[in-house]
Amino acid sequence: MIDFVFQNPTKILFGKNALSSLHDEAARWGERVLLVYGGGSIKRTGVYDQVMAQLAGLQVWELGGVQPNPRLSLVREGIALCREQGIQLVLAVGGGSAIDTAKGIANGVCYDGDVWDLFDGKGKNTEVLPLGTVVTIPAAGSEMSDSCVITREEDLCKRGRNTPLNFPKFSILNPEFTYTLPPFQTACGVVDIMAHMMERYFTRVTHVELIDRMTEGALKTVVNNAPIVMQDPENYDARAEIMWAGCLSHNTLLQTGRVGDWASHKLEHELSALYDIAHGAGLAIVFPAWMKYALAHGGEAKLAQFGRRVFDVPDSGDDAADAAEGIRRLEAFYRSLGLTTTLTENGIGDTDFGRMAERAAAMAGGVLGQFVPLKAADCEAIYRLAL
Numbered sequence: 001m002i003d004f005v006f007q008n009p010t011k012i013l014f015g016k017n018a019l020s021s022l023h024d025e026a027a028r029w030g031e032r033v034l035l036v037y038g039g040g041s042i043k044r045t046g047v048y049d050q051v052m053a054q055l056a057g058l059q060v061w062e063l064g065g066v067q068p069n070p071r072l073s074l075v076r077e078g079i080a081l082c083r084e085q086g087i088q089l090v091l092a093v094g095g096g097s098a099i100d101t102a103k104g105i106a107n108g109v110c111y112d113g114d115v116w117d118l119f120d121g122k123g124k125n126t127e128v129l130p131l132g133t134v135v136t137i138p139a140a141g142s143e144m145s146d147s148c149v150i151t152r153e154e155d156l157c158k159r160g161r162n163t164p165l166n167f168p169k170f171s172i173l174n175p176e177f178t179y180t181l182p183p184f185q186t187a188c189g190v191v192d193i194m195a196h197m198m199e200r201y202f203t204r205v206t207h208v209e210l211i212d213r214m215t216e217g218a219l220k221t222v223v224n225n226a227p228i229v230m231q232d233p234e235n236y237d238a239r240a241e242i243m244w245a246g247c248l249s250h251n252t253l254l255q256t257g258r259v260g261d262w263a264s265h266k267l268e269h270e271l272s273a274l275y276d277i278a279h280g281a282g283l284a285i286v287f288p289a290w291m292k293y294a295l296a297h298g299g300e301a302k303l304a305q306f307g308r309r310v311f312d313v314p315d316s317g318d319d320a321a322d323a324a325e326g327i328r329r330l331e332a333f334y335r336s337l338g339l340t341t342t343l344t345e346n347g348i349g350d351t352d353f354g355r356m357a358e359r360a361a362a363m364a365g366g367v368l369g370q371f372v373p374l375k376a377a378d379c380e381a382i383y384r385l386a387l
């Protein structure tokens with residue numbers, strides 16, 4: 001286990017009555033609130049009305065229209081609005097896209113330059129506007145993460161920025177708000193949650209049994225409860241298990257004492273940047289391909305442990321065989337959720353592989369990931385495995 005600092009300051013309010021705390025949680029940061037949300041699901045589901053009722057007595061400005069794979073232009077619009085109106089709290093209602101837009105705004109308001117500087121490392125801010133969230137989809141884990149992922153439209157560049165400034169002040173999670181998710185979005189969320197665990201699980205750091213076993217338990221919990229919510233979308237208990245798993249998957253607890261890999265995420269971000277596919281759908285394609293590549297490049301022992309402990313592959317004594325079976329079971333699980341696991345099924349060919357591979361590797365300083373260090377040529381090979 002390696003040295004670490006663990007601090008996550010986000011206050012979580014979880015459960016059927018969690019939203020009743022919103023007024024007090026918001027009011028403690030000021031009276032002027034910017035409400036950030038997506039393409040309208042919160043209006044159709046009634047969450048918007050419940051949120052507005054809670055915000056009675058506060059002054060609320062709205063910024064709707066956040067698209068999945070959120071765009072930089074709306075972040076810029078939000079920054080201008082906050083400056084004009086003296087906003088004191090940014091409140092995101094929705095999923096990772098609304099929350100990351102709100103995070104981009106909250107950072108950008110406190111930076112005296114172009115907000116994209118913060119994403120490409122040219123600039124730094126030391127302060128941020130307070131941010132709160134009401135979560136409607138368990139997936140990105142942004143509600144308790146230090147990360148913010150935005151796409152710049154001009155060159156379809158999708159970048160994440162990690163900083164403790166990104167931790168929300170509070171996040172409200174009512175599993176009932178997820179009942180209305182279309183099956184595809186539920187499935188994408190499940191894949192993303194598992195990916196956040198797996199990126200950290202596949203590490204070369206040894207003697208990390210506690211977090212390994214916690215991660216295996218969390219993965220099994222998601223695997224057990226996903227089929228239940230696909231069959232029975234209003235099953236509170238199963239929705240609650242997945243929602244809490246989503247939060248814990250990405251709040252950095254499962255990264256303590258180890259180095260995460262994160263290659264699959266970077267490879268996927270290129271995919272969703274260029275082809276605008278849902279992040280979770282992209283991960284269902286990229287992660288198994290990355291695992292196959294890792295298996296062929298010295299990763300068989302940990303991959304076998306994953307297969308045996310998460311997908312109950314019987315121990316045959318042959319790590320490579322058990323690892324391959326674990327990958328096969330993972331793909332079958334994704335497919336059982338109605339997702340595809342190849343690029344071809346999504347109409348994506350090899351046209352852009354070179355460019356995507358170069359960009360993914362370059363963003364990591366030339367070598368991506370640590371479980372299996374990948375140069376651009378390795379990244380391209382993984383895209384080919386995903387065909």
Ligand code: NZQ
Pocket residue numbers: 037038039040041042045066067068069070094095096097098100136137138139140141142145146147148149177178179180181182185188189192250265279280
């Ligand atoms: O836009 P609306 O109309 O609200 O509809 C959304 C959207 O179409 C819909 N939806 C959400 N809650 C709903 C609902 N529909 C019905 N009922 C509900 N209760 O779901 C769709 C997807 O929403 P989105 O916010 O895009 O999903 P997600 O939470 O998966 O976020 C994806 C984004 O987060 C980034 C991804 O790359 C992607 O851009 N990530 C952010 C991370 C972070 N900040 O920590 C980490 C992740 O690895 C990820 O990269």
Ligand code: ZN
Pocket residue numbers: 140192195196265279
């Ligand atoms: Zn993710």
